[in-house]
Amino acid sequence: xxxxxxxxxxxxxxxxxxxxxxxxxxxxxxxxxxxxxxxxxxxxxxxxxxxxxxxxxxxxxxxxxxxxxxxxxxxxxxxxxxxxxxxxxxxxxxxxxxxxxxxxxxxxxxxxxxxxxxxxxxxxxxxxxxxxxxxxxxxxxxxxxxxxxxxxxxxxxxxxxxxxxxxxxxxxxxxxxxxxxxxxxxxxxxxxxxxxxxxxxxxxxxxxxxxxxxxxxxxxxxxxxxxxxxxxxxxxxxxxxxxxxxxxxxxxxxxxxxxxxxxxxxxxxxxxxxxxxxxxxxxxxxxxxxxxxxxxxxxxxxxxxxxxxxxxxxxxxxxxxxxxxxxxxxxxxxxxxxxxxxxxxxxxxxxxxxxxxxxxxxxxxxxxxxxxxxxxxxxxxxx
Amino acid sequence: xxxxxxxxxxxxxxxxxxxxxxxxxxxxxxxxxxxxxxxxxxxxxxxxxxxxxxxxxxxxxxxxxxxxxxxxxxxxxxxxxxxxxxxxxxxxxxxxxxxxxxxxxxxxxxxxxxxxxxxxxxxxxxxxxxxxxxxxxxxxxxxxxxxxxxxxxxxxxxxxxxxxxxxxxxxxxxxxxxxxxxxxxxxxxxxxxxxxxxxxxxxxxxxxxxxxxxxxxxxxxxxxxxxxxxxxxxxxxxxxxxxxxxxxxxxxxxxxxxxxxxxxxxxxxxxxxxxxxxxxxxxxxxxxxxxxxxxxxxxxxxxxxxxxx
Numbered sequence: 001x002x003x004x005x006x007x008x009x010x011x012x013x014x015x016x017x018x019x020x021x022x023x024x025x026x027x028x029x030x031x032x033x034x035x036x037x038x039x040x041x042x043x044x045x046x047x048x049x050x051x052x053x054x055x056x057x058x059x060x061x062x063x064x065x066x067x068x069x070x071x072x073x074x075x076x077x078x079x080x081x082x083x084x085x086x087x088x089x090x091x092x093x094x095x096x097x098x099x100x101x102x103x104x105x106x107x108x109x110x111x112x113x114x115x116x117x118x119x120x121x122x123x124x125x126x127x128x129x130x131x132x133x134x135x136x137x138x139x140x141x142x143x144x145x146x147x148x149x150x151x152x153x154x155x156x157x158x159x160x161x162x163x164x165x166x167x168x169x170x171x172x173x174x175x176x177x178x179x180x181x182x183x184x185x186x187x188x189x190x191x192x193x194x195x196x197x198x199x200x201x202x203x204x205x206x207x208x209x210x211x212x213x214x215x216x217x218x219x220x221x222x223x224x225x226x227x228x229x230x231x232x233x234x235x236x237x238x239x240x241x242x243x244x245x246x247x248x249x250x251x252x253x254x255x256x257x258x259x260x261x262x263x264x265x266x267x268x269x270x271x272x273x274x275x276x277x278x279x280x281x282x283x284x285x286x287x288x289x290x291x292x293x294x295x296x297x298x299x300x301x302x303x304x305x306x307x308x309x310x311x312x313x314x315x316x317x318x319x320x321x322x323x324x325x326x327x328x329x330x331x332x333x334x335x336x337x338x339x340x341x342x343x344x345x346x347x348x349x350x351x352x353x354x355x356x357x358x359x360x361x362x363x364x365x366x367x368x369x370x371x372x373x374x375x376x377x378x379x380x381x382x383x
Numbered sequence: 384x385x386x387x388x389x390x391x392x393x394x395x396x397x398x399x400x401x402x403x404x405x406x407x408x409x410x411x412x413x414x415x416x417x418x419x420x421x422x423x424x425x426x427x428x429x430x431x432x433x434x435x436x437x438x439x440x441x442x443x444x445x446x447x448x449x450x451x452x453x454x455x456x457x458x459x460x461x462x463x464x465x466x467x468x469x470x471x472x473x474x475x476x477x478x479x480x481x482x483x484x485x486x487x488x489x490x491x492x493x494x495x496x497x498x499x500x501x502x503x504x505x506x507x508x509x510x511x512x513x514x515x516x517x518x519x520x521x522x523x524x525x526x527x528x529x530x531x532x533x534x535x536x537x538x539x540x541x542x543x544x545x546x547x548x549x550x551x552x553x554x555x556x557x558x559x560x561x562x563x564x565x566x567x568x569x570x571x572x573x574x575x576x577x578x579x580x581x582x583x584x585x586x587x588x589x590x591x592x593x594x595x596x597x598x599x600x601x602x603x604x605x606x607x608x609x610x611x612x613x614x615x616x617x618x619x620x621x622x623x624x625x626x627x628x629x630x631x632x633x634x635x636x637x638x639x640x641x642x643x644x645x646x647x648x649x650x651x652x653x654x655x656x657x658x659x660x661x662x663x664x665x666x667x668x669x670x671x672x673x674x675x676x677x678x679x680x681x682x683x684x685x686x687x688x689x690x691x692x
Contacts, residue, residue, distance in 0.1 A: 010690065041490055089473055145670035150420065150473070151612045152665065155658040158605050166651035284477050322488030322600065329424075329482025333464070336478055340468040 008344040018342065023289060026338030030331040037326060043319050051317060052310035062309065064196040068267060070305025072097070072276070074204040075259035076283025077301050078211060079131075081292040083252040085215060087228050090249060092138060092153025093256040094280025095160035096131035100257025101264050102164055103130030105271035108185040108264070109172065116188045123189060124261050131257020132250045134160060139249035143242040149249070157280065168273040180273035191266040198266035207255070208294040215294070224248065256280065278325065282308075285332045304328065385516065391636055392520045398632035399625070400524075400531045401589040405610035406617070406624045407538050408582025413614055414542065415575035416555040416682040417465055420476025422583050423607025424483025425457055429587025431487040434598035437499045443592065450588040451581045457483070458580030462573040469686040488600040495599060502596035503527060527589045538621045551575065555680030558687045568687060586610065605658065612661045616668045618678045627664065634660050 035045035056062045076093045083090035090096075104127035114122060134156060141147040168180035175183075192199045215221040227234040227241055234241055259279060264271060286304055290296035307328065311321040405422050412419050419425075432453045436446040461479060464470045503525040512522040542548040553561050554571055562568045590606070591598050609631055617623035638653035 037486060037489065041492075089477075091477065141666060141670075145666060145672055147666050147670055148615065151608065151615070152662055154608055155605075155612070155662050158658045159655045162651040162654045166649050169651075170649055281481055285481060288474055288478075320489050320492035322485050322492060325481060325485025326489045327485070329478060329480075329485050332478040333460075333475075333482055336464060336470045336475055337468055339470060 005348075007347050009347050011343060011345055014342050019291075022338050022342055023335050026334045027289075027331055029338075030334030031327075033334060034327050034330040037330075038319075038323070041320075043317075048314055048317065048319055048323075051313055052307070055313040056306035056310040061196075062306075066306035066309040067201060067302055068198050068305070069309045070301040071198060071200045071204060071266060072259040072263045072279045073282055073286060073304050073308075074208070074298055074301040075255050075262060076279045077286035077290065077297040078204075078208060078283075078294055079252045079255035079259070080280075080283045081287035081290070081294065081297060082211065082215075082248060082255065084287055084292050085228060086224050086244065086248050088142070088245065088249060088252075089150040090135065090138075090153050090252045090256075091150060091284060092135065092156050092253075092280070093259070093283045094276045094278070095153070095157035096134045096253040096256035097260045097263070097276040097280055098157075098160040098164045099134040100127035100131040100260030101271055101275050102160075102167065102260075103127055103257070104261050104264055105167075105172070105182065105185070108189050109182055109271070113186065113188075119186075120189055120191075120265070123265065124258065127257045127261035127264075128254040129257065131253040131255070131260065133253070135249045135253020135256070136246065139246045139253075142249070143245040161274070161276070164271075164275065165273045168271060172271065174270075182271045184270050185264065189265050190269060191262070198262070200262040200266040203258075203262070205298060207258070208298050211294040220244075220247075256283075259283075282328060285328045288332060289335055389516055389519045391633070391640060393523070394636045395629060395632035396520065396524065396528060397594065398636055399628035400528050401586055401594055402606050402610040402613065402631065403531055403586075403624065403628045404527075404534070404589060405583040405586035405607060406613040406628060407534060407621050408579035408586075409611060409614045410617065410619055410621055410624060411538070411542075411551070411575050411582075412579035413683055414551050414555045414619055414680055415572050416558060416680055416685065416687070417462075417572060417576050417579075418472045418476065418684045419461060419479070419576065419579060419583075420473060420611070421461070421479025421483060422611050423603060423605070424480040424487070425454065425580055425583045426587035426590070426603045426607040426610075427487040427601065428453055428457060428483045429584025430591035430602060431491040431587075431598055432584065433588035434499060434591040435491060435494055437501060437592060438494050438497070441499075441501050443501060443503060446592060447585075447588060450584045454581035454584030455577050457584070458577030459573070461580060462576040465686070466569055466572045466576070469688060472684050472686070484601065491598050491600065496597060499592075499596045503593040525593050527585075527593050535621060535625055542621065552680075555682055558682055562687075562689065572687075583607070583610075609657060609661055612665050615679075616661075616664050618668065619680065620678075630664075631657055631660060 031049065038045040038048060054062075056066045076097065079093045079096070080090055104123045107123050107126050111119075111122075113119070135153070138149045138152040138156060141152055142149040165180065168182065172182045174181060215224065223234070223239045224244065226237065226239060227244055231241065260275070263275060263279075268275070282304055286297055286300050290300045307324050311324045314323060315321050405426055409419060409422060429450045433446045433450040436449045437443060440446070457479070461475065464475050465472050505523055505525050506529070508518075508522040508529075512518040514522070540548075542551065550561060550566060550571070554568065554575075558568045561571075586606075587603065590603060595602075613624050613627045613631070616627045635657040638656040641648075642650050642653050
């Protein structure tokens with residue numbers, strides 16, 4: 001071989017700057033990539049993106065709308081993330097969301113009327129319970145019989161959504177309505193609105209911080225990371241893995257159920273068919289892009305809320321609203337591809353000599369040493 | 384009663400065939416050690432591509448070809464991410480699911496809900512179709528069903544009786560040993576992933592070109608997932624996949640028909656049947672209470688990295 005060759009080599013460590021910069025660069029590349037499809041569909045990508053950003057992020061009204069749209073996404077993101085933290089794929093946030101809304105909705109519409117703050121608290125816990133029980137179905141199958149939780153949680157989505165559909169078209173349907181929705185819930189259950197932003201945001205931030213502290217500073221949080229990294233080590237160390245599967249998936253389901261609480265009491269103020277509207281799936285993308293960091297999830301959710309919020313404005317331009325899902329997918333694929341460059345570097349070899357001619361500005365010293373060894377051995381050979 | 388049963392059986396076959404292409408494709412992919420969770424989305428891309436092509440050209444052959452090409456391209460992308468870049472297969476599959484369902488909705492928006500002029504028509508096989516009952520069930524179907532009659536024995540023969548099939552099985556069990564034998568593991572995986580994705584898009588085309596003749600966002604409605612769980616259910620054997628597909632087909636067609644005979648139960652509950660059946664089937668076939676050892680390919684979902692060997 002006379003020509004030089006390109007090779008990938010593994011990196012031992014990744015600097016923090018790289019960790020943050022990498023997804024940002026690849027998210028931008030994702031936008032470039034998705035432009036191809038936007039052009040293919042006969043639209044100009046730059047005006048579309050410009051309109052989306054200016055509408056949903058660059059003015060107060062738009063930003064408030066984006067944050068409100070992000071609220072259920074935050075909880076869904078947290079829900080998926082905590083399961084990911086233990087290598088469990090909970091893609092059932094959508095169904096757990098619906099179940100949470102059903103449990104909470106039953107109380108709001110038909111439950112006893114309690115005084116104002118108490119009723120909200122009861123509804124909150126009922127929503128969490130709904131999501132929790134729905135996730136526990138999959139968790140129990142996983143823990144005791146090792147049935148793949150990915151498929152079970154997904155199938156449960158369809159069942160929960162059909163059940164919600166049945167309720168909203170059937171017994172719960174508001175009189176004199178043609179669309180599948182219930183009557184408004186009592187006003188005492190509405191989440192207070194502060195400057196246009198639903199106070200669900202405070203709840204979301206609180207939950208995210210608690211989750212962050214739980215994962216980072218408690219023994220249970222540490223045990224979860226042990227289970228993720230090596231199941232056999234965890235079992236050897238006597239960590240009750242089955243119990244953790246049940247607890248973590250229950251927690252995950254409860255968080256998705258709370259997304260239902262926020263959506264019903266903070267935004268739509270009623271229960272309706274297709275209430276989750278894909279939030280559960282968006283939660284997967286959010287959790288992945290934030291690398292399961294609860295605090296990052298809040299921020300990334302706002303960006304995705306902005307995406308969803310801007311779908312209405314692009315529709316006015318004639319662009320199908322499905323552009324939002326398409327963009328989400330493109331961004332996720334792009335960041336997955338970018339992940340590779342966190343783990344590997346590209347090195348350029350000249351085949352005849354054995355030195356490395358690539359630029360190395362990383363903090364990893366190992367290849368350099370090898371290089372020196374090589375040169376020494378060469379010298380030895382010459383002598 | 385007999386006409387009712389034959390019509391249900393014939394409909395069950397049509398339903399089964401529409402998920403079998405994807406399921407058999409996924410069996411090949413998983414036997415090669417790659418789990419593709421994005422089936423549902425890729426199927427939607429197939430359905431959309433096929434329909435848009437037919438809508439503009441009114442040529443079914445073009446539609447089928449374009450569908451297969453889209454499948455191969457998606458497969459190439461998936462293989463690049465999972466084989467070359469060694470990304471996590473589960474995460475990648477979910478990304479493809481979201482990307483493809485979004486993209487199909489985005490590109491197919493302009494033709495949503497419009498019926499196409501042509502679709503795959505029923506072809507009666509000359510002599511066989513006149514056999515009572517059996518002829519009506521098996522031989523008064525369309526192109527996709529007859530093609531499936533060929534695909535089933537060929538895929539079983541390929542996996543269990545040929546050298547290439549032996550290598551495929553080894554690829555999913557122990558790719559390192561194949562690599563040592565001088566076989567290009569990466570190229571093989573690329574090939575099988577692309578084949579699987581093309582089969583999945585054919586499944587999608589089945590839905591938009593033969594099952595119905597229109598396109599709608601999210602029209603597969605979970606069929607991709609049923610196909611996916613069929614793979615574990617069939618224990619990676621196409622023969623069992625056929626039985627499973629017929630079972631699921633029967634359950635969902637019965638559900639739809641029962642609605643007419645038992646209108647007391649709301650339609651949504653019949654709609655839940657296939658999903659509930661999938662969960663139950665999954666528990667029965669993959670639950671760890673089974674004494675028999677799992678036939679799951681040992682290298683499934685594991686990236687193959689020469690440096691880790």
